[in-house]
Amino acid sequence: GAVVSQHPSRVICKSGTSVKIECRSLDFQATTMFWYRQFPKQSLMLMATSNEGSKATYEQGVEKDKFLINHASLTLSTLTVTSAHPEDSSFYICSAAGQGALYTFGSGTRLTVV
Amino acid sequence: DAKTTQPNSMESNEEEPVHLPCNHSTISGTDYIHWYRQLPSQGPEYVIHGLTSNVNNRMASLAIAEDRKSSTLILHRATLRDAAVYYCILRGSDTGNQFYFGTGTSLTVIP
Numbered sequence: 001g002a003v004v005s006q007h008p009s010r011v012i013c014k015s016g017t018s019v020k021i022e023c024r025s026l027d028f029q030a031t032t033m034f035w036y037r038q039f040p041k042q043s044l045m046l047m048a049t050s051n052e053g054s055k056a057t058y059e060q061g062v063e064k065d066k067f068l069i070n071h072a073s074l075t076l077s078t079l080t081v082t083s084a085h086p087e088d089s090s091f092y093i094c095s096a097a098g099q100g101a102l103y104t105f106g107s108g109t110r111l112t113v114v
Numbered sequence: 115d116a117k118t119t120q121p122n123s124m125e126s127n128e129e130e131p132v133h134l135p136c137n138h139s140t141i142s143g144t145d146y147i148h149w150y151r152q153l154p155s156q157g158p159e160y161v162i163h164g165l166t167s168n169v170n171n172r173m174a175s176l177a178i179a180e181d182r183k184s185s186t187l188i189l190h191r192a193t194l195r196d197a198a199v200y201y202c203i204l205r206g207s208d209t210g211n212q213f214y215f216g217t218g219t220s221l222t223v224i225p
Contacts, residue, residue, distance in 0.1 A: 105157035
């Protein structure tokens, strides 16, 4: 089946620094990738949708200058949390969709900003 | 944006069937019904999906009401490993084929 690899699984960073999270589709071409954020005991919230080679589309209320998304190839998308603050601490999850591949989720990245 | 309603929590005894309901009264004709489940600190895992007809796979069965305004995920014999949050999600072209998660149902399996 389709596999999506997400790294790192956990990251701790200092307030004010930037963190990059990678999402790779290992055995299919992901024409579309999605990024979600999940706070403790809450559901997943869609942050943005990115199509390969195009600018990401952000959901209302999500700051595009703070959460930079790059989807430069059919197998890789990255989310960079810029100038991270403690309130950005969350569980970030990517999902990928492609021809013949069901929506597949990565294993998530636990970000802690101290 | 979530267009589905599920009970917050359910319990089941181990090795008994579980029926997880989902209401989606505003479903459109082209919306697919997807079910995913999520274990703590993990990404959601695909369970099953369908459009109009009932569906079966090795994990579960999906029963879709005739008017498509509700569906039921059926786990035939619950195991402890089935304890998770189950999400029922509609995916349609009018929402850009995106997934908007609702609150899901937290399933507890009692040994």
